[in-house]
Amino acid sequence: MIIWNYVEILFQFWEYRGMADLNDIAIFVKVAQLGSFSVAARSLGMPISTVSRRLSTLEKQLGVTLLQRTTRKMILTAQGRAYFNECSEPLNILSDAERVLAQTQKLAEGTLRISVPVILRETSFLAFISKFLEHYPRIKIDLFITNEFVDFIANNIDVGIRFGDMEDSTLIAKKLGTTIRYLVATPDYLEGKEVPTEPEDLKKHSCVVFSGRNKEAEWALMSGRRHVAVRVSGSISSHDFNSVSFFTYHGHGIGLLPSTYCDEQIKKGSLVRIMPKWTSPFYSVHAVYPTRKFIPTKLHVFLEALTAWRSPLWIKE
Secondary structure: OHHHHHHHHHHHHHHHOOOOOHHHHHHHHHHHHHOOHHHHHHHHOOOHHHHHHHHHHHHHHHOOOOEEEOOOOEEEOHHHHHHHHHHHHHHHHHHHHHHHHHHHHHOOOEEEEEEEOHHHOOHHHHHHHHHHHHHOOOEEEEEEEOOOOOOOOOOOOOEEEEEOOOOOOOOEEEEEEEEOEEEEEOHHHHOOOOOOOOHHHHHHOEEEEEOOEOOEEEEEEEEOOEEEEEEEEEEEEEOOHHHHHHHHHOOOOEEEEEHHHHHHHHHHOOOEEOOOOOEOOOEEEEEEEOOOOOOOHHHHHHHHHHHHOOOOOOEOO
């Protein structure tokens, strides 16, 4: 923080002095340090004529002569010496600040603020984060687990994972995969009940609802080109797929679960897939971040690891 506070003071200082071009000041300081126009020009990678012209522009703006030029040598005037003493250290500070920024961008280090929905509050994702931290010990994770909308800019979020349609078009989206949900229930729940064959039949059943209000929800279902929305209700609702799947597994009603939550149970027979021709629409899963410009290495390596991760929560394409 000391460097950045000093840099802010420097900019205020130069603004007070009339906003001389920092590039021109840097050229002057380099010439004064090396004592030669030609040597400074080579160091800066520009023609001697450009160096001379930029110094003349600086002197004209300041209204003083900074250098006495002869065919054999260059001498700082009294004003030039005083100006050099005032400017050389601040320019070193700015150079140090630039190096700090460049190093931060290039190294996989620093705090990575990640926003994810509650569905990712489970062992597989947390294990992925744990392994990532083992590979990149200089990175720190600040994890936001919430189903609420998070303002990336206001909360300084580096990256998030979102399921479904992208509503915020200002964010850059990298597709991770898709997810689809099946209608399932336990054999015990279905015993003695009429098994649904059409979406409207679900209204006659107790359903385990995800993110429902007043234990009700509207389930979007599709079968080929047919799309319907049916309101369902039940004895329990939750904002967490872990708990929704738990209560579905334990016979509290019909659940609309991600395929990754029920494929194995269907194979084992502990869950029965209902109305197999009907599913939820496909939902895309994206990693989202505020900008594609100047992506720091800490974010770049996280996106690479996230893309390579074989998540049980979505299907890679």
